[in-house]
Amino acid sequence: MDYRVFFEEMNKGIRERFDRAMDKIGAIGQEVNAPEPFTRYFVKVSDFMVMIEELYEAVEEGRYRTLLLPQLEEWNEMLYGDIMPDHYEESYANPAFAVAMLGDDWGPVMAALYTEIRGQIAFAMESRLTEITVLNELFVEIFDLFGESVPDVGAVKELLHRFYTDNRELMVGWRTRELLDPALTFGKDIVMNCNLEDMRYLYYYGEYVSEEEAKIADFLNHLPEETIDKMARTYTEGYRRGFEVMGKKLEGKKSVAVIYELGFERMVRRAVELFGEMGLEAVIFRAPVWSVNKNPNRKRGFHGSSPNKQYEYDHRYDTALYLDKAFTDHKEAALKAAHEQWKRQGREYGGPAVIETFGEEGFAPRNKREALALSPDQEKLTIAHANACTRISNEYVPGDETSFTIIAFPKPFIGEKFKEIFDETIRINTLDYEEYKKIQQAIIDRLDGAEYVVVTGKGANRMNLRVSLHSLHDPKRQTNFENCVADVNIPLGEVFTSPVLAGTEGILEVSSVYIGNFQFKNLVMEFKDGKVIYYGCDNFEDKEAGRALVKQVIMKNHDTLPMGEFAIGTNTVAYAMAQRFDIVDKLPILIVEKMGPHFAVGDTCYSWSEDTVICNPDGKEVIARDNEISILRKEDPGKAYFSCHTDITIPYRELGEIYGVDRHGEKLPVIADGRFVVPGAEKLNEALKDC
Numbered sequence: 001m002d003y004r005v006f007f008e009e010m011n012k013g014i015r016e017r018f019d020r021a022m023d024k025i026g027a028i029g030q031e032v033n034a035p036e037p038f039t040r041y042f043v044k045v046s047d048f049m050v051m052i053e054e055l056y057e058a059v060e061e062g063r064y065r066t067l068l069l070p071q072l073e074e075w076n077e078m079l080y081g082d083i084m085p086d087h088y089e090e091s092y093a094n095p096a097f098a099v100a101m102l103g104d105d106w107g108p109v110m111a112a113l114y115t116e117i118r119g120q121i122a123f124a125m126e127s128r129l130t131e132i133t134v135l136n137e138l139f140v141e142i143f144d145l146f147g148e149s150v151p152d153v154g155a156v157k158e159l160l161h162r163f164y165t166d167n168r169e170l171m172v173g174w175r176t177r178e179l180l181d182p183a184l185t186f187g188k189d190i191v192m193n194c195n196l197e198d199m200r201y202l203y204y205y206g207e208y209v210s211e212e213e214a215k216i217a218d219f220l221n222h223l224p225e226e227t228i229d230k231m232a233r234t235y236t237e238g239y240r241r242g243f244e245v246m247g248k249k250l251e252g253k254k255s256v257a258v259i260y261e262l263g264f265e266r267m268v269r270r271a272v273e274l275f276g277e278m279g280l281e282a283v284i285f286r287a288p289v290w291s292v293n294k295n296p297n298r299k300r301g302f303h304g305s306s307p308n309k310q311y312e313y314d315h316r317y318d319t320a321l322y323l324d325k326a327f328t329d330h331k332e333a334a335l336k337a338a339h340e341q342w343k344r345q346g347r348e349y350g351g352p353a354v355i356e357t358f359g360e361e362g363f364a365p366r367n368k369r370e371a372l373a374l375s376p377d378q379e380k381l382t383i384a385h386a387n388a389c390t391r392i393s394n395e396y397v398p399g400d401e402t403s404f405t406i407i408a409f410p411k412p413f414i415g416e417k418f419k420e421i422f423d424e425t426i427r428i429n430t431l432d433y434e435e436y437k438k439i440q441q442a443i444i445d446r447l448d449g450a451e452y453v454v455v456t457g458k459g460a461n462r463m464n465l466r467v468s469l470h471s472l473h474d475p476k477r478q479t480n481f482e483n484c485v486a487d488v489n490i491p492l493g494e495v496f497t498s499p500v501l502a503g504t505e506g507i508l509e510v511s512s513v514y515i516g517n518f519q520f521k522n523l524v525m526e527f528k529d530g531k532v533i534y535y536g537c538d539n540f541e542d543k544e545a546g547r548a549l550v551k552q553v554i555m556k557n558h559d560t561l562p563m564g565e566f567a568i569g570t571n572t573v574a575y576a577m578a579q580r581f582d583i584v585d586k587l588p589i590l591i592v593e594k595m596g597p598h599f600a601v602g603d604t605c606y607s608w609s610e611d612t613v614i615c616n617p618d619g620k621e622v623i624a625r626d627n628e629i630s631i632l633r634k635e636d637p638g639k640a641y642f643s644c645h646t647d648i649t650i651p652y653r654e655l656g657e658i659y660g661v662d663r664h665g666e667k668l669p670v671i672a673d674g675r676f677v678v679p680g681a682e683k684l685n686e687a688l689k690d691c
Contacts, residue, residue: 006184011129018129021136024143025049034146037101041092042143045114049136051078056124056132065204072203079121080208080307088308093118095314095370105153108372112291112318113142113160119289125206126186126286130170138163161322164292168327168334171290176338178285180345180397182255187284187302191265192272197221202262205286207304209262215412216263216357219422223266227426232270234429234490235407239353240278241487242403247613249401253350256280260355262304263411267355280350291318292331297516297553300352305360309517313365316552319382320372328385335389339396351402358588359414359421362519367545379557386643390608399608407490408590414583421581428491428574428591435683437485437617440495440570442680444481444616446668447495448472450660453566455597457509458656458673465506465527465599467499467566469660470624479620482605484567493571493594497624498604499563501530508599510650514585514592518553523648525550525601530627532560532601554601556644562629564607564645565600568658568670569593572687575652579691584651592649597658597671602644604630652688 028046055075058064067075082091092098092114099107117139123131141159145151164171178184187205194201202209202217220228243250256275260268272282287301288294296316306312339346374382409425412418447453450469457463472478485492508525519539526534535555537546555561569575571594578584578595592598606614606625610633614622633640652674660668669677676684 007127007129011127014130014133018133018136021133021140022050022053024140025136028143033148034143035148035150037103038106038146038150041098041102041110041114042146044092045117045139048082048114049117049120049139052120052124052132055079055121056127056129059125060127065200067200069200072200073209076203076209083118083308083311085308085310088311093311093315095372096368099370104370106150107370109153109156109160109321111370112315112321112372113139115315115318116291122206122286122289125204131289134163134167134170157321161324161327164322165327165330168292168330169337171292172331172334173338173341175288175290175293176335177342177345178283179257180255180283180342180349182281182283182345184283184285187286188272188282191268191284194265196265196269201265202304205262205302205304207262207286207302208307210305210307212305212411212413213261213263217265219412219419220264220266228267228270230430231267231409231426232274235267235353235355235405236271236274236278238407238487238490239275239350239403239405242405243350245487245614246403246609247615248403250278250350250403252348253402254279254281254348255283255345256350257352258282258284258355259300259352260302261357261411262302264355264357264409271353275353283349291315297556309363310366313363314368314371317372317374320374320378323374323378323381325381328381328388332385332388332392336392339392343396346396349397349402351404353404354406356406356408356588356590357411358408358591359410359412359418359583359586360517361413362514362585363517364539365518365549367540367548374557383556383558383642384638387638387641390641390643391637394608400612403488405488405490406590408588410586414586415581417581421577421583424577424581428571428577431492431571431573433485433492436492436570437483439681439683440483440485440493441616441618443568443570443670443676443678444479444483444495446670446678447481447660448475448479449662450668451663452503453658453660453670455650455658456656457650457654459654461509461511461650461654461656463507463509463650463654463656465508466504467563468501468503468530469497470500472623477620478623479616479618480622480624482614482622483616483618489590489593491571491574491591491594493574494567494569494598496565496567496605497622498606498627498630499530499566499624501562501628504530504563508648508650510648511654512585513648514587515553515589515646515648518549519585520550520554523550523554525554525648527563530562532562554646554648556602556642556646558642558644561601561642561644562627563599564602564604564627565598565647567593567598567600569596569598569649570676570681570684571595572652572684576687576691589647589649593647596649596651596655598647598649600645600647602642602646605645606630607641607645652691 025046095111098111285301287299287303410421453467455465480497481495484494520537522538535550575595610625655674658671
């Protein structure tokens with residue numbers, strides 16, 4: 001069914017309102033009555049909205065898809081040029097420029113408004129006229145406030161607060177549905193029905209399209225069919241095995257969310273077919289558009305390369321304009337109502353299957369005083385709100401009934417050896433499951449004899465951590481560590497546990513680590529009884545700016561977090577690849593976490609699924625599924641979860657020792673001087689010979 005069928009009646013019903021608002025917006029560019037210095041702002045934004053009207057009409061009439069590639073590239077430039085780095089310094093979407101032009105009070109507000117309006121690109125491509133119309137009416141209402149004098153900025157903020165509250169069902173309700181309902185086929189239609197050898201299809205999404213998307217699409221188009229099939233099968237089989245390994249039922253599930261970046265459509269098409277053979281229909285949705293639904297640290301849904309990461313960073317906290325307790329209460333109510341409306345789709349949903357990419361240069365953000373920021377009270381409210389939303393979603397889509405899988409591939413901006421790196425990544429993603437299962441079991445058998453584990457750094461790395469383990473009351477049937485091979489997290493290669501917090505203490509340090517889009521330099525975290533008591537990095541001369549970045553990206557605005565995971569990565573082949581091609585700083589955490597020991601702060605490895613029995617291939621039950629905080633879920637879930645789990649990996653080159661200590665004080669070596677010393681795990685050192 002054509003996705004536009006869902007909007008036909010709705011669009012007819014709102015068309016009169018749309019036309020009325022556009023008449024006023026179109027007149028702004030001809031006769032502006034707003035006082036200076038706001039005239040240029042209103043003209044600039046209204047010009048953009050007129051362009052959106054032209055785009056919408058071209059899409060509705062079918063003209064957009066008849067355009068030639070150069071014409072589509074021209075549209076792409078017109079739609080995104082204003083926020084590209086070359087033009088951003090003089091864009092009203094830039095809070096610094098907006099403040100310079102409009103003043104300290106008005107600049108951040110009007111920059112945020114323009115940024116929200118820029119979301120109309122996606123709405124026009126998807127024929128979502130209601131979303132375009134309500135934003136147009138908001139803009140007209142704000143414009144009318146000016147008249148012959150500048151109104152009080154508080155009046156505009158109140159108007160914005162009312163706008164987001166009044167439209168919460170539209171924003172939150174639709175987002176909830178598109179995450180779950182395979183009947184919404186906008187993205188899937190492009191993947192399954194377009195000629196993927198015709199690069200015009202990339203522009204049909206309405207996302208920013210850079211050279212990278214065209215390059216990776218062309219590269220995949222020239223791969224043999226058997227290679228595409230191998231990539232897709234590794235990905236889809238990982239998803240299926242995730243249910244199997246975690247003892248969950250795939251039967252009864254009818255949908256899977258397929259999440260990818262533009263350019264990977266040929267692999268995605270084959271994956272959709274393979275999921276179909278499992279009885280699963282693909283749900284394909286866009287990364288969030290409304291600020292209400294955005295996460296400042298990740299994009300969930302299809303998207304292209306960022307036109308400007310600084311632009312996105314500047315607007316990560318635009319919710320500060322309207323975030324208060326009344327709003328979060330309304331949003332939570334809207335989320336619950338939406339889940340209730342789409343509860344059948346929620347029951348049938350199996351979870352996400354994610355394709356990540358890597359290779360891009362790290363992003364060094366600039367903190368701008370002009371950008372909106374959350375107040376301390378809003379930070380606390382954000383944390384409480386995230387936990388409440390997670391509980392609501394888990395009620396309708398229980399975590400112990402769903403699974404996931406994640407796989408990653410390089411993109412051409414990784415450098416001239418892209419093809420070699422791509423081929424090597426496929427090899428890493430398909431390493432021998434059975435061989436690693438045996439090697440990792442040998443490591444687990446040694447660690448299961450320990451009461452705690454010690455991890456130390458070497459050279460300039462002063463890391464020294466003690467990690468407490470759960471007591472095994474029946475060692476013949478119980479284990480602390482999960483034997484993780486290629487299922488939910490591809491590639492294979494780690495053993496992991498949820499530590500006991502009491503007695504877990506010391507310093508974690510790493511000279512350089514990438515988390516999300518950010519490279520952290522000389523990251524330091526200190527733990528006491530399993531909780532972070534200090535954190536910092538050397539990204540900025542101002543130490544407080546570094547702490548602020550750690551708090552945002554790693555701590556997710558919490559003042560403290562527990563250690564939710566301790567793991568030992570065993571994929572030395574991946575580590576050797578990273579060293580050989582000198583791409584350690586460009587790999588995603590998905591691969592990096594397999595390349596050495598890593599620690600996660602936040603929730604445990606098993607959040608929302610603690611009561612699901614997990615057994616290793618040897619039949620032993622993994623009992624380390626709770627810690628002293630997560631167990632509080634039985635009394636008050638609000639105290640048990642943090643809605644985050646952030647991995648921090650220590651590379652072998654900075655690693656001194658990992659050893660367990662048993663109840664007699666005897667040392668049980670696992671790694672010494674960066675090399676594995678467990679009998680049965682010697683093969684892991686072969687890849688490290690030249691590192």
